[in-house]
Amino acid sequence: MGAQNGFRHGIACLLLTLLLALIVHFARTIADPLSHTLTSGDHGITISSGYWLDPSAAVRVSEAAQQPQLMAESDFAEIPWSFEQQAYWLRLTLTNSAADPRVLVVHFANPMLEQLDLYRQADGRAAEHIRLGWQAQDLTAEQRAIPSYEWLLDGRSSQQLYIRIATEGIAKTPVQLFTPQDFNALVRSKFLIWGGFVGILIVIALYNLVLYSGLKDGIYLVYISYIVSILMLLGVAIGFGHYIWPEGVIRLLRSQIVTANLLVVIFTMSFALLFFSLWHSRERIVRWFKRYLLFMVALAIVALGLPEYRAAPLFFAAMVVLYPLIVLLLYRQFRLNYRWAGYYLVSWVPLIVGGALQPMVLTGVLEGSFLLNHALMMGVLSEIVLMAMALANRMQFKKEQALFNATHDPGTALPNSNLLDASLQHLVKEEQPFSVCLVEVVGFSGLQPYISNSNSDELMLMIARTINRELLYQPDFLILESCAAKPQRVVHIKDGLLAVILLDYSPALAASLFHTIQQQLSSGAQLGELYVSLSLRFGLSLYSRHNNEELPDVLKQAQQALDQAKHQHQPVALYQADQAYGLTQRLSLAAGLQAALKNDALQLYHQPQINLHSGRVDGSEVLLRWHHAELGFIPPSEFIPLAEDTGIVNELTLWVIDRACQHLQQLRQEGFVNYNVSLNISGKDIAEPDFLDNVRAILGRYPIPLQNLTFELTESVTVSDFHLLQHTLDALAAMGINIAIDDYGTGYSSLFYIAELPFTELKIDKSFVSDLDDSGRHLTIVKTTIEMAKRLGLRVVAEGIETAAVEALLKEHDCQLAQGFYYRKPSPFDQYLSWLKQS
Known part of the structure; x- marks a missing residue:
């Protein structure tokens, strides 16, 4: 959305520049009459x-x-x-x-x-x-x-x-x-530029009158008044007013020309206050601005009774103070609201330029010309057009702000229950099964009397950030706002109660994650002078189109699960009527997995690995994905244990190796000859007697260099027969395949494995990398790991890169490869290949 807005603003600015160029060219073209004096x-x-x-x-x-x-x-x-x-x-x-x-x-x-x-x-x-x-x-x-x-x-x-x-x-x-001919040409030129100016201003004024009738926003009346005051002032000063105002009006305006000037200033200042919604602000610069506005109103009244030669010097003296005030006010808004107020800030440029050129001509600093004589008119025209664009931007911003306020908690700016309901309705419409998890702060009601509203918001924000951080690399949890700086997955239901949406029903995954979140918050929080210990409860309920539940029932069931957790003194509770997959369901899911493997209905997703020295794609890690025909996306954490329990995990691994080789061959045919593909193997694969023979058979079917393949073995894998593990890995290495130790830092194995087994690559787990710029301890671990790997001749891959700051730290410490959402999420091979060609 932000990129689309930037593109639209860019197109608008380009068109405005083109129109202004046409106006200047037109003015220069008709400026010739004065050269014929x-x-x-x-x-x-x-x-x-x-x-x-x-x-x-x-x-x-x-x-x-x-x-x-x-x-x-x-x-x-x-x-x-x-x-x-x-x-x-x-x-x-x-x-x-x-x-x-x-x-x-x-x-x-x-x-x-x-x-x-x-x-x-x-x-x-x-x-x-x-x-x-x-x-x-x-x-x-x-x-x-x-x-x-x-x-x-x-x-x-x-x-x-x-x-x-x-x-x-x-x-x-x-x-x-x-000569009469040249004078007539001058008159025609004046009528052309006057008519265009007056016509455009009248059309803009009428259009904004229509907007006011619908929106009832007083700023449109002030804007129209500003346009009318401009027509009054310039109509007298330049002369076209004799064609649009009755004789009596034009004579009155001429006699009170200084007051007409002051009216323009008054409406300009009033527009600025309304545009930025500052009328009730008590900020110092705003108070000065409003006081000076009142002074200008008083000066306009006084000028009614003064001759022009007395009032004009007072007006020019007042401008000396006004311009610095305006600059200060605009600078304040430039810092606070530039995203939507850019057109208005820019609108002052042509006005100031045109307003400066006019006195320079009058005082003889610049030689007069037709173009310079009408510089103020063209500056005002540009300003009014930019102000109209600014008003349109402001209207769009207010709509977005109203929508944001309706879907977000005012204190924390977190998504609220309205956005939760809308997201759930969308999932129901798409027939996507999901689980609702409510997160409750234990004892929050007893804490509320002792903390302020701001402290309460601060506490809820801290908990929400912790949950978001832990769910950052969990695609199974619904992203409610993807346009934010970081994906937002947490909903603020009320003080002390949050919610997240799980896109499937995985009790083991949920329990593991929520246990981690509870550990992260176990140190408590400091709210002002009060230290607060924190404990959370989690309640889950499942929605599936097969169960015929109503959407409100799912939220009630999640609340009942919270109550159940409270009564049972458990941190996590599932709604009893909808427990995790029962035996029958697990058997059905296992059968579905076997059918998907047999029918080639699984998919390999690719996530790129970036060479930090060159900035180019070095290769990718392939990740197995399964989209069930009825249940939708099934996370690997669900079906891999099923595959292990039902004895088909080795078949899955062989399918992954076969498909990875096929993808690597296609990549080479597309011109990516030095491309590397990494895939995961498990301890059960190593223990399979025919594993090596099956791998050799698969590799023999594809004319690919085996040094472009990497098998990743998780550090925490346990193999009862170390000699079998060593023999298998030595054989794979002898074929030319690279061996990587995956998720380094999460297991408890000794450095003996790294020293004795033929590893060529070490992958640092994302839990140490994602917060590298915030955790000094993790930075020390990562730095030490890279130094150790370099001394052992191992290539280092860091996974879980989320930000440019983390990437910069990895570059600083000479990490070779990196992967993570900062570069690209895992995607199907055809989409990934298209992206790779465009990179």
Whole structure:
């Protein structure tokens, strides 16, 4: 599931990057109109310019025309624009040296000017006075959105344009000259980018309104309000608002543009708090953030009564504090919730970039262009799209969180009885027999008054982890959550009561495992200042479709088994009505095993062995598996004792050797020429008089190098005739077969066997390897075993590797081979071969 989510997120990010690339390419393509502004000499037009600042803002055009500074030659780029309340006089002198008249258009790239007056003079006489500012009446939407003036310059003549600019806000106004054709191209480009921006935002707002009507989550209203505030702010600042808002609304927005800016900030901060569900958090950074939000609300109210030139500096000063607060809040969430909040965290990047470029253009740090003039718009568009994706991710996360809360205990995060019921229902539907085992902490009810809820959760978690660790390599126990870092097999029914599901009915296996678990917990637990001794009880019940039980009855029977264990003072009890296989059932199972052997219905699973020096697959161990037609998977711990009791265990071993040779031959044909296959033999095989002859007969049927075969003999095996054991192993070694001592460390035999028998390989038991990174004692044993084996010339295989940390320790101590679930679980040969080809 995690890999699927990562793949989906990767595809989404790729598509978003592609769309943003298309937007940037589109913007760059239509950015050409500004490159066609007229400069001196184009089309025979000579241009000269000058400017003068009028601090009184009361000088008339006739007086301004007499100012030497205005008439002196100077570049508009040198004008010291500021928030000071003054008038700016600009002069353009245009001379047409050609005989033909020219139509010219002057464009003023600031639609927020309150006073914008143009005075055209020809031959020293006033020819025309045009008012384009907000104080002018009866202007069209286009004249307000894209202030411009078109006139005719006669051939071989000269005219002057005097431009007066006065406003409460940002006065900087780029003045651009165009031919009518180039100006129309500029207008079309503006309409294209404005229309796309407004259209996308309206569609997103409407869609989220639909979501709010269904989900009733206030964050969607805040998101829609943010979009509307953006349309209000940029509609005034850029000009497209004249096409989407009534005249009265747009004038109100213009007069309160600082408050409109603050509304955008207020909705941005509110969205962040709601998005991360922090509205009721009392964490310090969150408290600061909420207090600053209230300050911004108060500032927005105050700005209603202040002129723009007073309110704007306050707004910019407030931003100095806001950005660090936002960065701190986002950093907190980056650490805590990045898995589902990534899109929102990234959404700030285009907004900050676009927001930084706009002031840099206004202050002259960057030269203005069509693309840069609309950088904030494109940044906001990218941000809003990413916010929409973040909301979708948040919705998915909340669904997953709700499902998790419904199926897990809130204190321990362990699966609860709801997940147990769902898992059992699935097994019933699949007609899979199973056993339910309840695990009870003895005397827990008497302990509860003395420990806190957190200590109680801690205790249950400790017990659950111990059980999970012991069941880690037991495929017969159902995995309830395979997507977790470690497979989870334990259910938290209530305080003091856990449960596991056994996928078959194996009393011997269950009793052995539960005895081991009890031993692991015998040292007790320290809960705060209180030491607690621990003792467990186990109650099992069986469900089989042949017994016609109802599912609730199985749980009741397991509880009755617990009560039975309590009354009988036993650690493990089985529900009496459904004991382990009776004599008849055992005979039936033994007959089924013989039939499976005769009909070739058994299977060999392969588990890879990895060369730790090269990282490549060195070979595999083959493991015998039996899937009963009616009872499903029968664990080897069930049918191997049956095979031994009924005298067919040697036939099973010979079948395994034959099939292993067949698999090895096929592997070599597939190109794996140096591949090694390991298989297990038992003490009863060694004691069989015809064992060697039968092995020779099987090996003679397959053209395989025998040095690629390894027979593993369990350390704890007992053979009454040591000389027979030595003779058999010497004969196998003489054929070229490798001999391994399996499960080293679990038996009690002396080193005499290792010294006297022709072992070439030593396998360290998984009980010493699985917790190698946590147990110093086991690490010492493993390290010493590897050193001893190296001195004896034995190859070392470590089994039970679960984590990269354990693998790293084995590499550090020069272990040659490793196998375990960290690399791959045992699998049927056809699946294993497919995996091997892809490795």
